[in-house]
Amino acid sequence: MPASKLDKVEIMRAPYTLLWALLAFQAGYINTFGFLTSGRYVSHVTGLSTQIGHSLVSDEFIGVVQLLSFVIAFIAGAFVSGLFTSARQDQKKVPRFALSAALMPMILGVLLVLGVAGVFGPFGDETWMLRNYGLVLALMFASGLQNGCFSVLTQNQIRTTHMTGTSTDYGVELARLWMGGLPSDERRAVSEANRTRLILLVSFAVGALVAGAMSAHTGHLSLIIPLFTSIVSWTTMIKIQRKITYLTLKEMKSRATPQTSRV
Numbered sequence: 639m640p641a642s643k644l645d646k647v648e649i650m651r652a653p654y655t656l657l658w659a660l661l662a663f664q665a666g667y668i669n670t671f672g673f674l675t676s677g678r679y680v681s682h683v684t685g686l687s688t689q690i691g692h693s694l695v696s697d698e699f700i701g702v703v704q705l706l707s708f709v710i711a712f713i714a715g716a717f718v719s720g721l722f723t724s725a726r727q728d729q730k731k732v733p734r735f736a737l738s739a740a741l742m743p744m745i746l747g748v749l750l751v752l753g754v755a756g757v758f759g760p761f762g763d764e765t766w767m768l769r770n771y772g773l774v775l776a777l778m779f780a781s782g783l784q785n786g787c788f789s790v791l792t793q794n795q796i797r798t799t800h801m802t803g804t805s806t807d808y809g810v811e812l813a814r815l816w817m818g819g820l821p822s823d824e825r826r827a828v829s830e831a832n833r834t835r836l837i838l839l840v841s842f843a844v845g846a847l848v849a850g851a852m853s854a855h856t857g858h859l860s861l862i863i864p865l866f867t868s869i870v871s872w873t874t875m876i877k878i879q880r881k882i883t884y885l886t887l888k889e890m891k892s893r894a895t896p897q898t899s900r901v
Contacts, residue, residue: 715782
């Protein structure tokens with residue numbers, strides 16, 4: 639396993655599970671917030687392809703452009719994250735996961751200030767859709783950024799902004815646990831992984847629930863919750879970054895040291 643990535647077994651155990659749960663809560667919260675303020679889900683692009691096809695059939699070309707821009711915003715967030723992480727890994731450099739994670743509270747902080755200042759108009763008012771459009775783009779970008787950063791960190795084992803893959807993996811692995819006749823060591827690892835997936839599913843749902851309750855009373859000010867969680871996840875990533883930096887530099891040094899042949 640490359641030193642710049644976390645072990646696939648290790649990431650399914652505490653204390654990492656707590657970080658994944660926090661990120662899933664954050665994504666569920668942002669997703670519901672985006673829907674309540676604009677009628678658009680923002681933490682994933684799963685349903686956008688269907689909506690694009692429907693808009694094309696209905697000759698709603700403005701809607702097609704709008705939907706495509708949301709997909710591009712999500713991809714752009716993942717792209718920026720990749721510049722700090724996977725691209726640097728390919729260049730044999732230390733990936734900057736903490737720097738990628740730091741962008742989340744920056745984005746959410748700006749959106750919070752702008753929202754409270756009234757830049758996006760009244761919360762949930764569809765007549766302000768043009769201003770909400772910028773808000774949705776920013777939230778889609780932030781979600782792509784989060785998903786990209788932690789997908790690379792965990793070797794694509796943990797995806798926190800959408801639950802489709804997590805639900806599929808949970809069901810498949812559940813079948814293995816019940817009917818697969820797995821050896822004890824493998825059964826333990828699969829059980830730990832599925833427990834983490836279940837925690838992600840519950841955390842995402844709880845985030846959505848809290849967002850619904852908070853947004854109804856505080857509007858754009860409710861972004862203070864994901865702002866707080868993003869700060870916590872960023873500070874946690876700083877600690878993980880130190881470990882990854884140390885291990886990566888150690889690995890690079892060992893590769894650079896010439897091996898003396900034995901006679």
